Amino acid sequence: MSEQKLILIVDDEPFNQEILNDILEEDYQLLFANNGKECLDMMEVYSPNLILLDVNMPILDGLETCRRLRAIPEYAQLPIIFISALTTEKERIQGYEAGGDDYIGKPFSEKILLNKIEVTLENQDKLESLNNQLQGTQDALATSFASTSELAEILQFLRESAKYNDLPKLINSVFAVLKHLNLTACLAITAFNETEYHASEEPVSNDDIALINLHKDNEKIITLENYLIFNINHGTLLIRNLPDDEAIVGRYRDNFAILADGLNARIQNISYEQEILKQKAALTKLIKFIQEALQKYTHKSEQHRLQHARILSELAQETEELFFNLGLTEEQEQAIMNEVDKIEVATEELYDEGVKADQQFHLIIKKFKSATEQSATERSASEQTATEQ
Helix, strand or coil: CCCCCEEEEECCCHHHHHHHHHHHCCCCEEEEECCHHHHHHHHCCCCCCEEEECCCCCCCCHHHHHHHHHCCHHHCCCCEEEEECCCCHHHHHHHHHHCCCEEEECCCCHHHHHHHHHHHHHHHHHHHHHHHHHHHHHHHHHHHHHHHHHHHHHHHHHHHHCCCCCHHHHHHHHHHHHHCCCCCEEEEEEECCEEEEEECCCCCCHHHHHHHHHHCCCCCEEEECCEEEEEECCEEEEECCCCCCHHHHHHHHHHHHHHHHHHHHHHHHHHHHHHHHHHHHHHHHHHHHHHHHHHHHHHHHHHHHHHHHHHHHHHHHHHHHHHHHHCCCHHHHHHHHHHHHHHHHHHHHHHHHHHHHHHHHHHHHHHHHHHHHHHHHHHHHHHHHHHHC
16 A cells, blocks of 8 residues: 655634544645744655645745745645645735645635545655656766766877877877876786786876776776776776766776776787887897998908908919929810819809809899788788777
8 A cells, every 4th residue: 555645734723624624634644834934844854745825924924934835845845735725816826826736725625625635645645756757867868978988088098099109109199098087097007018007197006906906807997996997908997086976886887997998908009019019129230240240241251352362463473483494285285274274263153152152142132022011011000000990
């Protein structure tokens, strides 16, 4: 059985109060006030569902009482029905202008009174139901707007983070998103085999570090008192000073999980990019070393060629001089000179092979350098595309 509604009857005539009591006591809970002042005093203690209000009363009449009630925001929609012997058109209009919902003249029909009270209370219930629905809709819209705003911040972070090539800018961008929501955070990042701790409000506290280390190997998302902890592959994001509203915290869990995943992906990309830069620097250094060694070798080879040429020239000259002193025949001299020529040709051929080998080696170094640069460019572009998606 539903709980009975509470009606406050305001009338200075005991006889009228008795009549109303007899009519209404079976279906409603009743309170009585003898004038408007008593009515206002009782409203500070009780919360009636409806007021039956006489007009002509001492101390404070019904019209002024109604006006004062309507001036209080929480009573702006409280049902008020005037019951009065003042029934002219002007008097009824004054009742409505004062804020009354209905006006019943005395003497009244019991059936009409009960009907008007029942209809007024039903309408009030419907109005409250509509107000609750409206409030629920407004709350849902507010939540939706808040969530949309948070997601917009996170989406902006994801877009901007693709441009960051170092961790400090990335970390500051995360803290900026949280600052817009009046949240502070501590971030542990593990990269290049080292863990660094950063706080939106420096310095990093030992309590935050201890809390992160305690939960870093647990679930991916942890709610702990007024903390949210997101464990990612490359570290832990600890968000502080959460509100007491469970709905908001639940929304933060969902939305900031997206931010944490984006943060993790970007840390990984930055780590890869910096590792590629290190490898590229090492390869560039190696290529430079080989090129310098090759230049030295080429220079020395050229010196050897010139030296061989000089030696062969001297050998030919000395051989001719020996021909004169030894008294060799022309055929013997020619045979010896042929051997000298063969040595000279073999030496030049050997030098030419060395030059060809040097050129081939230069070509290999050039292709290797070009392939290395192209591979690094393609990998960087691929990671950039994956980040943007």
